[in-house]
Amino acid sequence: MWPDAAVPLAGDGQRRLGEHHHGVFLWPAAAALGALVPLAALCRGRKPRWWVAALSVPGMLYATNMEQLAILLLPLLAGLVVWFLATQKRVHWVLWAQLGAAAANAVWILLCPGTRLRFEGEVSSWYANFGMKSLLAKLELGASAALDPLVYQRDLIFFFFCLLLAWCIFIRYKAVFYRVLALAPLLVCMALGMYQRYTLAVFPQLAFFTGALDGEGMITLANANSLTAYIPLVLLYLVFALCLVNLYLALGHTPLALAAVWALCCGFASRLALGFSPTIWTSGVRTGFFFSLTLLVLCALLYRQAALAPVAALPGAGATRAAKSRRAQKWVFGVVFAAYCLLQMYSIQEIRIASGYTG
Structure with missing residues (x-):
């Protein structure tokens, strides 16, 4: 994985x-x-x-x-x-x-007494000024470290998640407002994450989005008084908030939708908690494993839900025709996107090898 x-x-x-x-x-x-x-x-x-x-x-x-x-x-x-x-x-x-x-x-x-001893050892070894951070700073560090790789970097799982959200909402709702809400996280993820290379080639002024996170978080003493520093942070949290709303809408107003939203929040919390650990940067991308695993489970749920969405929400000349059309869309979507993911994974791996990635 x-x-x-x-x-x-x-x-x-x-x-x-x-x-x-x-x-x-x-x-x-x-x-x-x-x-x-x-x-x-x-x-x-x-x-x-x-x-x-x-x-x-x-x-x-x-x-x-x-x-x-x-x-x-x-x-x-x-x-x-x-x-x-x-x-x-x-x-x-x-x-x-x-x-x-x-x-x-x-x-x-x-x-456990060992927890405190280990924490003190990790502070001296990995993050010497960790004790100087306030509670709010640790929350910001954890949340930004959890979401930045998803939105401002190439992350196939989150891209797939946003794509499925948009697909399910387009099937279930005809209202333009809901469809705009569904497309917003996907477009941000594509422009500033998956295809940021092309976006920055055309709009180099947007580079401050992709380079906003450093070892201290997005908001530090050096940029706390700069309004520009808060723009990537607000957009990051807005994308996640829209994902929560879209997830609820995609699954309908049901207990399943509430459970899925709660699961996504719990997965996010498992990564956010690293903001309270001095080893937040030590293990690299592995610390986001459980958050990504949660997203994968939700992707499977959304993919299944796409076949169960109300037929009345689909345009067409009848329920039978609409249901057949939806089943065809499901299989075509799965095959095409699987091939796309394999190509993207290969290209990401090649880039990592060429750049000497050691995370």
Whole structure:
């Protein structure tokens, strides 16, 4: 998922180190996905098998031992409990057990003496002036570091996400206002992210968007009094806010839409939390793994939703014809975009190798 140009070019020791760092993220993610299997069955109204439910609890305990996954999964599980209670459904014991495991890990992470010792060591090793940052500065650093690679750099997953949002809204709504809302994040992502090279060749004055983030964040003591410095920041947050609105609109006014918005917020929080860690820049793009994994899940949901959108929202001479047209669009879209993604991934990998990327 994270093509690393440095690993194939490195020696055996460096290659093993790179594989180890990727494993730190992949194994907890695999455990988390396995732990969510019985919860998915519950959401579909089915009772999970007892042994699947029993095995999911240690899986959740292992997964949430990682701070980012604890931040992602704990509010997701809490939201699921609230949803079951709000719909007057019985909360299955496995959900309570997983929530307890995640909460216990979160408390342990916060209170463990080793956490404080590790934090102090990381400050001295990686970010000497981290203690000088205020709460607001850390929030801005985390949020900007989470969103800047998605909007102001080439990120295929986020581009795919914005494209699917626009597609679903165009299927569901005829109103121009909704369609403009759907296109706004996609156009910004294309102009300043995926195809910024061509945009900056025509409009070099826009370069301050793509170079706004540095090691201290977007707003620092050097530019705090400059109005121009806040423009990339506001646009960044506006794009994310529009994505939340579009996600809700694309899935309709349903509990599923609220759950998807909540999941996106939790995924964003898992990356934003790095603003409170002095190792925010140490692991490179790997720290955004769980946020991107959340986006991938939502992409799959949107792609499925495109085939289930109300037929009445589609122009055409009848429900049958509209449904057939939509199914054809779905398959053509999938094939064409898959080919496009492969070409883009190849070009990104070639650029990274040529530039000696070591992130």
